[in-house]
Amino acid sequence: MNLEGLLEYNPIFLAFMATLFTWALTALGASMIFFFRKIDKKVLNAMLGFAAGVMIAASFWSLLKPAIEMEEESGGVAWVPALIGFLAGGGFLFIVDRILPHLHMGLATEKAEGIKTSWQRSVLLIMAITLHNIPEGLAVGIAFGALKENPDMAVLGGAIALAFGIGLQNFPEGAAVSIPLRREGFSRLKGFWYGQLSGVVEPVAGVLGALLVLLIKPLLPYALSFAAGAMIFVVVEELIPESQIGQESDMSTIGALAGFAIMMMLDVALS
Numbered sequence: 330m331n332l333e334g335l336l337e338y339n340p341i342f343l344a345f346m347a348t349l350f351t352w353a354l355t356a357l358g359a360s361m362i363f364f365f366r367k368i369d370k371k372v373l374n375a376m377l378g379f380a381a382g383v384m385i386a387a388s389f390w391s392l393l394k395p396a397i398e399m400e401e402e403s404g405g406v407a408w409v410p411a412l413i414g415f416l417a418g419g420g421f422l423f424i425v426d427r428i429l430p431h432l433h434m435g436l437a438t439e440k441a442e443g444i445k446t447s448w449q450r451s452v453l454l455i456m457a458i459t460l461h462n463i464p465e466g467l468a469v470g471i472a473f474g475a476l477k478e479n480p481d482m483a484v485l486g487g488a489i490a491l492a493f494g495i496g497l498q499n500f501p502e503g504a505a506v507s508i509p510l511r512r513e514g515f516s517r518l519k520g521f522w523y524g525q526l527s528g529v530v531e532p533v534a535g536v537l538g539a540l541l542v543l544l545i546k547p548l549l550p551y552a553l554s555f556a557a558g559a560m561i562f563v564v565v566e567e568l569i570p571e572s573q574i575g576q577e578s579d580m581s582t583i584g585a586l587a588g589f590a591i592m593m594m595l596d597v598a599l600s
Contacts, residue, residue, distance in 0.1 A: 358503025382588025
């Protein structure tokens with residue numbers, strides 16, 4: 330099957346398959362728990378920095394830039410949907426962050442965010458990564474949903490680049506979730522199960538994102554920008570602070586630069 334042949338498929342189906350791929354990379358990363366008992370802090374910080382770099386690059390090259398170009402082509406004010414959608418996406422994640430109980434890695438249980446609950450520490454850690462994966466799935470779904478209105482190779486290439494980039498950073502992310510669960514007393518099998526489970530939300534969010542775009546076509550530039558705002562919120566709220574814990578912050582910076590460069594290269598090369 331060549332790239333041109335993919336254009337014949339329903340965008341919702343393509344979004345589902347793409348987010349199954351990103352989930353599979355999360356599961357593959359989570360399987361590292363069978364080979365390693367712990368992650369070196371330098372490696373963990375580099376992983377988190379890499380994920381941050383990928384998400385920052387994807388937010389602009391795969392989401393905001395296409396949203397601005399679409400609005401320009403339609404004769405509207407280019408920056409309006411980008412601004413409104415971006416702030417709405419960040420605002421949505423801000424509200425969810427305040428409601429959903431979760432705990433960022435490296436913090437004590439009493440520093441859990443969201444509504445107070447009696448959930449175990451391990452569940453709170455998993456919820457934090459699940460929250461992180463929602464905007465990723467939405468972004469991929471919306472990118473493939475855009476094919477309905479603009480079925481050309483550039484749009485398809487950009488959507489594939491986004492899915493590949495998100496999947497690429499999901500591998501170290503899956504490992505960063507599952508392996509620390511060993512320190513929480515989980516068996517390898519149980520740690521793997523919960524590690525990969527954090528990525529299951531991506532296919533769900535991906536299908537919803539594609540459906541939203543198909544049902545409400547004028548919202549596409551806003552939807553792309555919404556996903557970008559949600560992803561940047563996750564980067565600033567979660568990934569960057571977690572990657573800076575300890576004395577190995579240089580590794581997170583190098584990881585972020587590498588992640589940004591790779592995602593930028595993929596997007597420009599494929600779209």
